Amino acid sequence: MSDKQRNEKDSQWSCAECGVELTLGSVEVQYMGSRYPADLLRCEKCGQVYVPEELANTKMALIEKLLEDK
């Protein structure tokens, strides 16, 4: 996340490279062969996606475990 600059709220993130405010939109999330859309903050100019720490530690961690649970 070093290329991202945090404002007061997640919805006020902006892309450090492009200076464009991130907006919530549909992005393809791919993990271990599974690829489905999800709504995440992204830079409309360069396509970089921001995953909030809170989301990474909850839903995404559970999905990761689900797909690695073998």
Next chain:
Amino acid sequence: MSKVRQNVIGTTQSVCPHCLNIISAEKIKDGQDIFLRKVCPDHGEFSLILWRGAPLMEDWVRPKIPYENPSPNSVSSKGCPFDCGLCPEHRQQTCTALLEITNRCNLGCPFCFADSGDQTEDPEVSVIRTWYETLRSSGYTCNVQISGGEPTIRDDLDEIISMGRSMGFRFIQLNTNGIRLASDVSYAKDLKESGLSSVFLQFDGLDDEIYLKLRGASLLETKIRAVRNCERCGLGVILVPTLVPGINTDDIGNIIRFALENLSVVRGVHFQPVSYFGRYPEKPADSSRLTLPELMRMIEAQTDGAIKTENFLPPGCENSLCSFHGNFVLMPSGQLIPLTRGGSCGSFREPEKAEVGACKAREFVAKNWGGVAPAYVCANDSQYDMGYWDTLLSRSRTHLLCVSAMAFQDAWSLDLERLRDCCIHVVAGAGKIIPFCAYNLTGSNGKALYRKKAI
């Protein structure tokens, strides 16, 4: 034969099916098939099919760093498989321990690995307590399966289950033909209240002709009633078909469809290709054997590709050649999403610690083979709509289907390398822990290596 000799791809040890003496054995490749060939100086040559076709045996690998048991229950003297206890040569922990609480049965199946049905006296509850204590002394907590005979024959089954739970065993499963569960929902409720986690239900198909041939009785309605009663009590069910070529191998797809239609109670299907130990009608020919890759391909064909061979993985706990498994989520649209994939994501070339695999397998079974968990709810990140992933996560709690199979070894197919990696163990007698396939091993004359001697 000279052509065949050129294709020896490995050597191991086995036993003579007649005298059960240890003899060396060769694995021989013929096209995509692998055969086990061995010669007993007294009883001649034996050859049988081990593996037919794709996925190829050489690709079906998941190497393990052997577990070194710090306190084995027996010493190595006569050599594997004669020193079970477990002995210092054994390379894996116990994932599931079977407690055979009776040899009596209310069926007389033509196929029965336990050769059940005699009137041997049941072990006392105090003896069963010592079995639990033996397992506790291993330093880790394994899963327990109450087995037999038919365990529901005993009226103190609830006491045996609650004793295990009070001694710290969090996952206790009942291996049953379902007859008593079907006849009495209050009995199923009592078992649930005593701490039973899951029912390992003998379930050979959706056609009574199958039950008549395999079990000697029309049992389909009984099986379905048993499933319904488990559902009413919140007991998870694993359907366990014994697969016999020519009898029920065309019903594999129907069994999986039944499971998918009943995910409110059915947590998985665990296929067991027939093995020839205990009681069986006649000496096995190669045509009487179903190998794991064939079964994977049959599942793919009979589910019209909803489940693919590539969705199955070799085990992280027992020897790679002993089983396969795959996990699937049924989505609201009816689509079946595989959580397991082979190929680059599912290759296991780097050795893993055997005990780590055993620990993961115990956790997985305890988590997923019991009753259905409530759907996933996470309040603090609800502003992020993960769309399909949210549904997948939620449905993985409520609509997960585990499909697996285990290839047991008999006196013809026994590979002692595989046996030393076994994680399914029977506790018997004065606290001996014996790998399942060693415990059930019988020679061609029906003489057992351990069973009925150890109790």
